[in-house]
Amino acid sequence: MDPMEIQINFKNLNMQTPHYTKIHNRFLLNGFYYNHEGLKEVAYSFIKEGDFFERFMGDFLMDWLDQSDSISIETSGTTALPKRMLYKKQALVNSAIATGDFFDVTVGDKALHCLPANFIAGKMMLIRAMILGFSLDLVSPSKNPFHKNEKVYDFVAMTPMQAFHSLSNLNQVKTLIVGGAYVSVALQNELIKRKVIAFETYGMTETLSHIAVRSMQDPPSEFTCLSHVSISQDNRKCLVVNSPQLDVTNLITNDEVEMLDENRFRLIGRVDYVINSGGVKLHPEQIERKLSEILSLHYFITSLPDTVLGQKVVLVLVENNEFDRDNLMNKIKEAHTLTPYEIPKAIVFYPEFVLTHSGKIKREKTLAQKPSRILDL
DSSP, X not given: OOTTOOOOOGGGGGSOOOOTTOOOXXXXXXXXXXXXXHHHHHHHHHHHHOOHHHHHHHHXXXXXXXXXXXXXXXXXXXXXXXXXXXXXXXXXXXXHHHHHHHHTOOTTOEEEEOSOTTSHHHHHHHHHHHHHTOEEEEOOOOSOTTTTOXXXXXXXXXXXXXXXXXXXGGGGEEEEEEOSSOOOHHHHHHHHHTTOOEEEEEEEXXXXXXXXXXXXXXXXXXXXXXXXXXXXXXXXXXXXEEEGGGTEEEEEEEEEEEEEETTEEEEEEEGGGOEEETXXXXXXXXXXXXXXXXXXXXEXXXXXXXXXXXXXXXXXXXXXXXXXXXXXXXXXXXXXXXXXXXXXXXXXXXXXXXBOTTSOBOHHHHHTSOOSEXXXX
């Protein structure tokens, strides 16, 4: 077998996998074949002449194609300060093969790369293409990556915002994975209505992209771990991840989960966001999911001190002069799944939200700003 021809079967992770600088001989980038040296020239061109996102792509390609067996990757900085971490390139290869096996994507499949390459999701999409032999179209990240693009793709990864703005184009996608932020009920319902084969992913930089997947064809479905991952819980009921293939050992997360069995779980929310209101423990992400059925605003949930409850739930919004308080309250009342404790007691307005490059809200950074006003409800 040609050393660059990879059988997309997870058993390969126990075999000799290709050297990280090898490029599958069926890999296409924007319609062209490239060998190792050819990709270096592409990377150099991106760095010197590319746009903001192409420069990140060029830098990553140059690091990937050098002779080192490790690569430095920066975390997203969503919940803490960004930090650079060193990973074995072979672990990224293993992650790519595992994704190919789980989603049954194979040599010659057409894929669209529309994610920022400065974070792990965008880096891994490129590695999957190079290792598995995709025909990859590379476009700069935007709200609707299908603008003026009528091609049909076998495999596409998007953020929830991109999926929402691309709903009318998702008939061009055979398998869609959505990650980087939680998927709202409204978006999931749209995907189901349009019969899109879509999956929500769970993962982080430390796990080299997703390690668990949830089908969005069935609303109450849970996350199922990829076969190279084992999970457990700590004493806070937070997820603990192990994967020798990813060089991950007892990675303790701050994500509280409900364990269903040895490889399935439901995501509850981050323990460091928990609100204790009148002795009742509330997860902001759970409230946000419920509100997402009736609100299309850009928002998140946090808390403020309260003399009676200890902490009260508040809704955080970007300042808007056209804000209609009565209309919002009527919509919140329509969310019958909200308990009395979960109903926001105030709205905190900020001039803007602080976002990562991938569009996720940096909650702590946003809350560190001076609010423009606070409105009691």
